[in-house]
Structure formats: C-alpha cells, structure tokens
Amino acid sequence: MRAMVLSRLVRLDEDPAPLQCAELPNPTPEDGEILVRVSVCGVCHTELDEIEGRTPPPSLPVVPGHEIVGRVESRGTGCSRFEPGQRVGIGWIHSSDGSDDENLSECFRATGRDANGGYAELVVVPERYAYPIPDNFSDAEAAPLLCAGGVGYRSLRLAGIRDGEILGLTGFGGSGHLVLQLAKHLYPSGRVFVFARSEHERAFALELGADWSGDTTASPPEAPHAIIDTTPAWKPVLAALACLRPGGRLVINAIRKEAADRELMATIRYEDHLWMEKEVKTVANVTSRDLEEFLPIAAQIPLHVEVEEFRLEDANAALAALRAGHVRGAKVLRISEES
Numbered sequence: 001m002r003a004m005v006l007s008r009l010v011r012l013d014e015d016p017a018p019l020q021c022a023e024l025p026n027p028t029p030e031d032g033e034i035l036v037r038v039s040v041c042g043v044c045h046t047e048l049d050e051i052e053g054r055t056p057p058p059s060l061p062v063v064p065g066h067e068i069v070g071r072v073e074s075r076g077t078g079c080s081r082f083e084p085g086q087r088v089g090i091g092w093i094h095s096s097d098g099s100d101d102e103n104l105s106e107c108f109r110a111t112g113r114d115a116n117g118g119y120a121e122l123v124v125v126p127e128r129y130a131y132p133i134p135d136n137f138s139d140a141e142a143a144p145l146l147c148a149g150g151v152g153y154r155s156l157r158l159a160g161i162r163d164g165e166i167l168g169l170t171g172f173g174g175s176g177h178l179v180l181q182l183a184k185h186l187y188p189s190g191r192v193f194v195f196a197r198s199e200h201e202r203a204f205a206l207e208l209g210a211d212w213s214g215d216t217t218a219s220p221p222e223a224p225h226a227i228i229d230t231t232p233a234w235k236p237v238l239a240a241l242a243c244l245r246p247g248g249r250l251v252i253n254a255i256r257k258e259a260a261d262r263e264l265m266a267t268i269r270y271e272d273h274l275w276m277e278k279e280v281k282t283v284a285n286v287t288s289r290d291l292e293e294f295l296p297i298a299a300q301i302p303l304h305v306e307v308e309e310f311r312l313e314d315a316n317a318a319l320a321a322l323r324a325g326h327v328r329g330a331k332v333l334r335i336s337e338e339s
Helices: 045-051 139-146 148-159 176-186 199-207 235-243 262-267 270-274 288-300 312-323
Strands: 002-006 019-023 033-043 068-075 087-090 093-095 122-126 130-132 166-170 191-195 212-214 226-229 249-252 279-282 307-311 330-334
Touching (some): 002 312, 019 312, 033 087, 033 139, 045 312, 068 139, 087 139, 093 122, 130 288, 139 148, 139 288, 139 307, 148 176, 148 226, 148 249, 148 288, 166 176, 166 235, 176 191, 176 199, 176 288, 191 199, 191 235, 199 212, 226 235, 235 249, 235 270, 312 330
Parallel strands (some): 226 249, 249 279, 307 330
Antiparallel strands (some): 002 019, 033 330
C-alpha cells in the first residue's frame, strides 16, 4: 500500500518534507479488528507535535494521521458491528481500556502515533473504536469531525457553559470553526466571541455566526464566562486569563504547546490572571463516548465543515501550510475516490 511515513523527528523549519512516500505491506486485521480502505484523512496540528517531538511516537517509522474516513475492507474474527463496504470513521483514540475516563488511561494508544494511521491506503483499528459516519457528510467533510470536532465537543463540555452565557474561542482553525457552530446550536441564547490573530480568520468567524471577533489580545465587549484555547502558543493563555470574568474557566484544547514564547508565562500575575476563582482545565485526548455522542449532533445541526483537499503525496505541503497558519477550516488528504 502507498503511505506517507515519518522516519525521524525534525523541525519543519529545518526540513519542510519530513514525510516520505513509501510502499508498505498491506496490514492484516487480528481478532476484534477491522481493515479499512482509507478515502480521506484530515491533517491535524497534533501531527506537527508528533513530527517535531512534542508528543513523539514511541517507535519509528510510523504512518501519521487520525482523522480517517474509509470503508471496511475486511474483518478479523469476532467482528460484527460493521459490514464489508460500510463507511466508518477513526479518530485519535486507537484503543484504550474502555472505562469512562479511558482518555486518561495508561492503556490509551493514539492513532497515527502509537499505531499506524491514515496517511495511507489501508489502516487497521479495533472495531469498537470505529464509528458510523452520518449520511449527510461527504468523506472529506466527515474527516475533521473525528478529531477537531470530537475533541472540540469534549472541550465545550469541560467549559461548563450554560445557555445565555458568553463563550470565547481563541484560535479559529479546524476545531474552532466547528465548536462555534456547536455552541450556537446547543446554547442558542448565548454569545460566542472569537479571538484570532489574522483578519482572515476573524472574518471567517463572523461569517459562521460569531457575535464578535478580535485579535488574540483584544478586549471583548464583555468578559466571557469561559474561553477555549486551541492555539499552540502561550501568549493567548495569558490574554484569555486576563479577560475572563470572575469565576471563569479557561479550557486549553491542545495536546502540546510550543516553546517559542514559553518565557511569557514568567510574567503571569496572580491578581490579574488567576485571582477571583478563575479555573484552568486541559483537554486530554478523547473517549469513544465523545465521538459516539458528537457525530449524531453534528448531523442534526448540520455542521458546515470547511475543507481544503490535498493529494496524499502532498501531505508535506499541507503540513507546511498548517504550520504557517494558512488555515480556513480544515485540511484533508485525498487517498482514494469516494465510492
């Protein structure tokens, strides 16, 4: 099978082509696993964290990618949830212990990091960690739902927002543009303020229904009750804490933060950023329950998913564009045509 393979950890500003196209043996599903022929795979910021070593794969080489949509090619012994040819999705959670907090378990394994992922023509996954895709999404539209959407849904639940309150979103890429729509659906009397560094992202947020948009460090019309941060930087964390209202909550939705501006955290002031019972939560991975709950809600709304497609062989170009902040919605690799 064709695949884009990561063989060594490297910074993208030093090597803009960290993935190599290779021919690999076709995987075979074991007991309880299904083999999926991949149609598309989303490109996530977490891939940058893997490639650059902030959340490194335990062994190399590895095939990245964890926003996978495809069709069941074959089944291992004991599989009955999906029929051959049925469309399924695979997310960040490749396997875990099945508990309510399986995202925190030592057994948690990530697709595309701890096991080969979807930057390939074929992928194997335990059947219980594959999900039916709602019919009203194309393959490309469905791919970002498997991570950007599912983890965004988890971050929104952790934010603890109630209808009528103000939610802030810092960063407006693959996850942000989905969480905005989700919040508007679940909390119709609430308002959503978007903080984004580019004018293009701010305009896109207003197109999708944001009540206000401004720069990452801008002062909003009112203090939000909660803010979800999806950026890779530390500056937005300080800005978010400073503008939260008393009792507000910051939810950091990022697998890792980059080190470039980490020294700014030395300027944190208790009275400005933390006092008045402000809280900080982090989002750690995702559970199968998150995806099982989120996908039907996404179809009910239905979410508008903005995607830009790349060929599998152009995965490095997609990653470079993501690294440079050239984002409107989500980026998706096309591996095979929809059937």
